[in-house]
Amino acid sequence: MRKPRYTFNSETNEYERIYVTLAQRVIIVLRNIFFSIIFGGLAFLVFYMLIDKPTVQEFENENSQLLAQYKVLSSRLDRAMLVLQDIQQRDDNLYRVMLNAEPVSDEARNAGYAGTNRYDHLLGMNNAELLVETTQKLDLLEKQLYMQIKSFDEVVALDKDAEERLRHLPAIQPIANRDLKRTASGYGYRIDPVYKVRKFHKGMDFSCDKRTPVYATADGVVESAKWMSGYGYTVVIDHGYGYKTLYAHLLDKKFLVKRGQKVVRGEQIALSGNSGKSTGPHLHYEVINKGKHENPINYYFMDLDADGYDQMLQMAENHGKIYD
Ligand SMILES: [Zn+2]
The missing domain is CATH 2.70.70.10 (Glucose Permease (Domain IIA))
Known part of the structure; x- marks a missing residue:
């Protein structure tokens, strides 16, 4: 029950009870509701700003930055593959020819992972295609580097063998005869x-x-x-x-x-x-x-x-x- 309110009448020197009209009451209630909403909203805003939560916009920015970096990495991988191809060509066309060895077969160099499901775990992700492609490139680069190291090990061994073989190959005249008079x-x-x-x-x-x-x-x-x-x-x-x-x-x-x-x-x-x-x-x-x-x-x-x-x-x- 609402307490009755009084006002002091200085003319009559008496307290008089104030009777609030219904309209005034409605206004008071509405005003209270309005201030509650304003206060609550402000409090929410203050809390929201105090707790540093990323916005959707920030997420999107970050995502597109990551995507751009991924693309840069992917093209750097392409360049690394080109450098490796150049090394492979020199290996096959120069070192192995010089040492009379068979070139490394394409199957051995390029044996990939076709038909396997090793990239399945990436397929459900956003930008899955880019992820799979980049991961495949890395796998191929790793494998080819390994093959190249093996090939160079073999070339080094062959070279040592060739040097040894050359020392055991008849290569001079059995008497001093540089002028060929004998x-x-x-x-x-x-x-x-x-x-x-x-x-x-x-x-x-x-x-x-x-x-x-x-x-x-x-x-x-x-x-x-x-x-x-x-x-x-x-x-x-x-x-x-x-x-x-x-x-x-x-x-x-x-x-x-x-x-x-x-x-x-x-x-x-x-x-x-x-x-x-x-x-x-x-x-x-x-x-x-x-x-x-x-x-x-x-x-x-x-x-x-x-x-x-x-x-x-x-x-x-x-x-x-x-x-x-
Ligand atoms: Zn003879």
Whole structure:
């Protein structure tokens, strides 16, 4: 029950009760409601501003920034892939060709993840296409980098092997003969100096005085240093990788190496002589590759330049005389 209100009448010196009309009452109620709403709204605003909550607009801004960054990352990945492709091309077309190795197959390089569901978890997300595409690129880049590292490991191993193999490949003349004055006759069918019939000459003859130093033409192990029928005192060196060289008609028992001894290219192994079936002092030299005799003229590449090779070829072919 509302309390009655009074006002003081100074004329009558009495308190008089005030009777509020219905209209006045309605106005009072409405005014109270109005102020409540204003106060409540203000309080809400103050609280809302005090608690720092991002707005939808802010979310949208952030989202579009992230999207832009994602696109930048995606195009940077494209560039990284291009750099890697360049490295792969050099690997296949330069290093592997130089080292006589097969290029890495496209399947091995590009083996992807087609047909798998490894990207399913991304599909439900916003911008799923961009996410899947970028993740795929990263996966491919990672895999190809791994393959490239493996390939380079192989190239390094091949290179070491090639260096080792080169040291074991006959590559110089067995006597000092840079001016080619000692070249007598070459490989192929020749008239036998003793029997006077056409016979296959399996090596190359260098005419030289007795006691001329004879050198190993590549690294290897002495297979034998002994008398051999027809060849006289002979040294055979096994170079590995299928190669052997033979040095014949050496000076009697003047071997400087013995069986099982390791030798390096350019190391003196004997002195030249005239032992065995021979018509004059000379060194007979053979190159054997996987059991087959080869023309030694193709195995002087560290000694002879192109002109020297040409000159020796002419001399060895045209010089009729062999010493056997
Ligand atoms: Zn000969």
